[in-house]
Amino acid sequence: LHFDIAKRLGEKYQIQACLMTYEGRPWERFFIAGLRKSNKNTIIVGCQHTVIPLSAADMFLHPLEQKLIPLPDKIVTTGMIPKNILEKYGSYPKEQIVAGCALRFESLQNIQLLKCRKESKQNFVLLVAFGGSTEEIPLLNYALRQAVLIKDAVFRMRTHPAFPWNQLLSLSSWDKVLPENVENSTYSEVLEDLKDCDAILYWGTTVAMEALMVGKPVIQFDRGDLLNYDPLFEFTDFKWQVQRKDSLQKIIQKIQALPETQYCKHQQQGRKYMEQYFYPVTKENLDKFIYN
Secondary structure, three states, X not given: OHHHHHHHHHHHOOOOEEEEEOOOOHHHHXXXXXXXXXXXXXXXXXXXXXXXXXXXXXXXXXXXXXXXOOOOOEEEEOOHHHHHHHHHHOOOOHHHEEEOXXXXXXXXXXXOOOOOHHHHOOOEEEEEEOOOOHHHHHHHHHHHHHHHHOOOEEEEEEOEOOEOHHHHHHOOOOOOOOOXXXXXXXXXXXXXXXXXXXXXXXXXXXXXXXXXXXXXXXXXXXXXXXXXXXXXXXXXXXXXXXXXXXXXXXXXXXXXXXXXXXXXXXXXXXHHHHHHHOOOOOHHHHHHXXXX
């Protein structure tokens, strides 16, 4: 269907250039093939607009696929780190990938680092951030079990708009009354939740990257997947990792015990990493989307 649509568009209109998303999806490949079939001179620029975990296997080109899979003339990434990931784990021609800017994450550029909440003397608030799929159920089950064990911490659940709290909970194996220290987030914006928490527990959501951008420590839940779904798989500085059998208590204690100077240093490292992942939207960076 996508091949046929692109081919018809290319035959009906003299398309000089096409700017499209690029995640290595099959529909993208067929669309590119359709445009190429109708007009070989059409310039195609692919926009890598989100994150690249190792589980995004479609993004990694094998050497034997170079002449088989239709590719854009140029792939523009959100920053230098995704560019390096594609070059390190894939077989794209280096001149084909350029670091552009993060159009979807432009709002993060003007947000300042948040101060540590230790001075507030409130209970430790762990923001459990979910994506929008049933694959997040193991994270929910783990968080609920830990909430029972760590009664002096607040477990605040932030669900994805496409997968609300009641629906997520109904699919869980939890058949008891929810622990008193578990609550559903009522904030509409992610930033509000980040301001009102001490750390983030996640599996594969980009909320963890937003958290690093504002200086919050992150804890990645490792389900033991064959493929790595963590968008921060190369980052280790202000980050911890847990498995189903592990307790969160020790990690929470380590975060609480960090001296202010060390905490601030880790914040800077996290921010620096994210600024390399998401380049700002400037005229110079926007020019990268133009094929010369």
